[in-house]
Amino acid sequence: MRYLRRITLLGVIAVLACAAFAPGAYARGGSGGGSGSARADIPKDPALATPEGYDERPVEAGGSGDGSNNLTFGAFDDGDLIVAIENFSVGHAGVWDSRYYSNASSSCVWSAVKSGAGQVVREAPIRYRTYDRAWGLWVPGVTATLRTKARDYCAAQLGEPYDISASKSDESRWYCSKLAWSGYKQRATVDLDANGGFWVAPTDLYNDNDTHVFVAAN
Amino acid sequence: MGFRSSLRCLLPGLVLMSAVWITGCDTVQDPMAVRETRVGFQPVREPVIAVLAMRSPRVLLLDRRDLHTLQEVPLRSLSIDMDCSAERILTAQCGPPAERSDTAIGVLDLARGTRRYIETGHLGPERVVDVDGIWAFALSSSVLDAGMGADVLDLDEMKATGLTVPHGTRGFAAIRGRLWLAERWFGDGNETPTVHMYEFGADRSVRPLPLDARDVAAIADTGRGVVVVRWRPQHPEIAGAELYSYEETLVRSVELTGLAGEPVAVVGDGAGGFAVLSARGEDGPGSLVFVSGTADAPSWTVAHIDGPVALASTNDAFVVGSRSTGEVRMIRATDGKVTLRRKVVAEAGDLADVGYCAVR
Numbered sequence: 400m401r402y403l404r405r406i407t408l409l410g411v412i413a414v415l416a417c418a419a420f421a422p423g424a425y426a427r428g429g430s431g432g433g434s435g436s437a438r439a440d441i442p443k444d445p446a447l448a449t450p451e452g453y454d455e456r457p458v459e460a461g462g463s464g465d466g467s468n469n470l471t472f473g474a475f476d477d478g479d480l481i482v483a484i485e486n487f488s489v490g491h492a493g494v495w496d497s498r499y500y501s502n503a504s505s506s507c508v509w510s511a512v513k514s515g516a517g518q519v520v521r522e523a524p525i526r527y528r529t530y531d532r533a534w535g536l537w538v539p540g541v542t543a544t545l546r547t548k549a550r551d552y553c554a555a556q557l558g559e560p561y562d563i564s565a566s567k568s569d570e571s572r573w574y575c576s577k578l579a580w581s582g583y584k585q586r587a588t589v590d591l592d593a594n595g596g597f598w599v600a601p602t603d604l605y606n607d608n609d610t611h612v613f614v615a616a617n
Numbered sequence: 618m619g620f621r622s623s624l625r626c627l628l629p630g631l632v633l634m635s636a637v638w639i640t641g642c643d644t645v646q647d648p649m650a651v652r653e654t655r656v657g658f659q660p661v662r663e664p665v666i667a668v669l670a671m672r673s674p675r676v677l678l679l680d681r682r683d684l685h686t687l688q689e690v691p692l693r694s695l696s697i698d699m700d701c702s703a704e705r706i707l708t709a710q711c712g713p714p715a716e717r718s719d720t721a722i723g724v725l726d727l728a729r730g731t732r733r734y735i736e737t738g739h740l741g742p743e744r745v746v747d748v749d750g751i752w753a754f755a756l757s758s759s760v761l762d763a764g765m766g767a768d769v770l771d772l773d774e775m776k777a778t779g780l781t782v783p784h785g786t787r788g789f790a791a792i793r794g795r796l797w798l799a800e801r802w803f804g805d806g807n808e809t810p811t812v813h814m815y816e817f818g819a820d821r822s823v824r825p826l827p828l829d830a831r832d833v834a835a836i837a838d839t840g841r842g843v844v845v846v847r848w849r850p851q852h853p854e855i856a857g858a859e860l861y862s863y864e865e866t867l868v869r870s871v872e873l874t875g876l877a878g879e880p881v882a883v884v885g886d887g888a889g890g891f892a893v894l895s896a897r898g899e900d901g902p903g904s905l906v907f908v909s910g911t912a913d914a915p916s917w918t919v920a921h922i923d924g925p926v927a928l929a930s931t932n933d934a935f936v937v938g939s940r941s942t943g944e945v946r947m948i949r950a951t952d953g954k955v956t957l958r959r960k961v962v963a964e965a966g967d968l969a970d971v972g973y974c975a976v977r
Contacts, residue, residue, distance in 0.1 A: 467671075467672050467964075467966070469965065469966045471899050471900070472899050473898045473899040473901075483714075490715075491713075491714050491715040493714075496803075498803045498808070498810070499785075499787075499801075499803075501834075501879055502879075502881060502896075502899065502926070503899060503926075503940075504697050504698065504743070504926075504969075505787070506743060506758050506787075508714075510714065510715075512714060512715050512716070512718045512740060512741070513715070513716050513718075517740070518740065518759060518760075518761070519760055520718075520740060520741060520758040520759055520760055521758055521760050521765075522711075522714050522741055522743070522758040523697060523711070523714075523743050523758065525671075525697055525969075526695065526697065526711060526712075526713060526714035526741075527714060528671070528966060529671070529695055529713040529714070530713075547806075548806075551805075551806035554803075554806070555805070555806070557760040557761065557762065557784075558760065558761045558762035558763075575715060
């Protein structure tokens with residue numbers, strides 16, 4: 400019995416040691432997002448709740464971007480969603496890739512943008528500070544491995560064009576929030592569109608019950 | 618000539634003047650019209666410190682003797698990076714991240730006091746580097762099948778030539794008319810990056826550099842060679858710098874003690890020395906470490922710099938910009954003494970970059 404206890408104790412110590420010193424345990428000031436227990440859970444703003452039956456085309460996924468916020472990026476991890484809005488239907492969204500992050504100006508957010516020849520981009524998160532409000536969202540019901548796969552799905556769409564009218568089932572044309580939505584739909588079988596329908600707007604990602612807010616600005 | 622005939626002569630003139638006055642008022646009251654007419658700024662006759670601000674995108678030109686703002690030059694869209702030389706300031710006009718992503722590089726000619734834009738072929742240019750005043754290079758956020766969207770800029774012709782560079786291209790530095798670039802690319806879901814360093818020329822020629830490309834955090838020309846700063850997040854205690862000759866031969870290695878965290882930027886002092894700016898986390902505490910041209914250890918360290926994000930060299934001093942406080946510091950190169958310190962932007966988060974324009 401005593402021998403069994405010692406083995407169990409050693410096993411627990413070994414597991415804790417592995418968790419503490421594994422290369423993946425290092426996170427740049429963030430929680431790592433893997434366990435989820437250390438992450439803040441900020442209540443969502445009910446004023447942004449999607450009205451019943453609302454499914455309008457996002458306003459070219461963007462808006463003027465002439466606001467400002469002080470969203471911080473230290474707690475972001477692979478597969479997290481970054482969402483910024485100016486008003487209810489105008490905003491932007493992307494998927495975090497921590498492999499490319501070193502500071503706010505590092506190009507580490509996968510998204511799709513339109514301006515001239517629109518396409519999939521890997522952009523700097525500091526640019527999301529040009530909206531009135533911004534959030535970091537994560538999907539705690541999905542494992543870290545699947546969140547990473549959702550990230551990889553977005554990254555694999557490089558070179559593909561922007562199209563605000565692309566349907567959800569079209570995996571060759573993108574707009575910002577559809578790219579993020581598809582990553583989770585295709586790789587984690589989770590539907591992050593709060594109200595369903597043809598369009599998936601940045602606010603749909605924010606309002607979906609599967610997403611939780613871990614960092615907010617304004 | 619009677620009163621009526623005088624009035625008859627003057628009436629058309631009065632009507633015309635009224636029309637001009639009314640039109641003039643309309644022009645002044647229309648903010649768009651004001652924006653369109655403010656295309657220039659006061660020519661610059663002596664060296665200035667430049668500060669790039671994100672909100673109400675603009676470049677502030679500061680007196681280097683006291684860091685007072687001499688003038689502000691508005692930009693047409695958001696910019697998060699600039700590069701300064703004796704003649705001009707280049708700004709990467711990425712714009713907001715979505716529909717209004719911009720595609721231009723701003724060119725502020727300091728002697729003439731003009732602001733012009735070079736249209737690139739790519740969305741969201743986020744980085745720009747002036748390669749010794751001869752040409753320039755801009756890197757965008759566009760990710761194409763063939764690589765990242767980039768442009769070679771002809772500063773005389775004010776033209777951009779689009780091309781693609783390796784997908785993970787990030788840090789780069791102008792070295793004697795060419796660029797040294799580091800690539801770190803995670804293709805196809807790999808967690809282990811492909812890394813390499815290469816040299817890139819205005820003629821679009823690419824040549825691999827015989828340097829270990831792992832852990833490269835920043836590169837700079839020291840004036841006598843090239844410094845490559847290395848940093849590993851898993852082992853921040855063993856940060857180091859390697860000094861290479863222009864012929865790519867390793868000259869010496871320096872252990873970098875005193876870093877607060879990840880290197881943010883490195884600049885040379887023109888005499889073989891260099892300074893490394895580091896910060897712990899986003900807008901966290903930082904430090905500036907200086908290594909002189911012949912030393913194999915840091916000569917001095919300035920600790921406790923709040924939220925440092927940008928660094929420039931005036932050769933006899935270093936300029937540090939802090940995003941979280943909106944402050945600019947001038948730090949003397951000989952001993953690391955902070956000689957000037959001023960809050961130049963009111964809002965936290967506004968300051969994006971600093972530079973030095975050695976106007977002659």
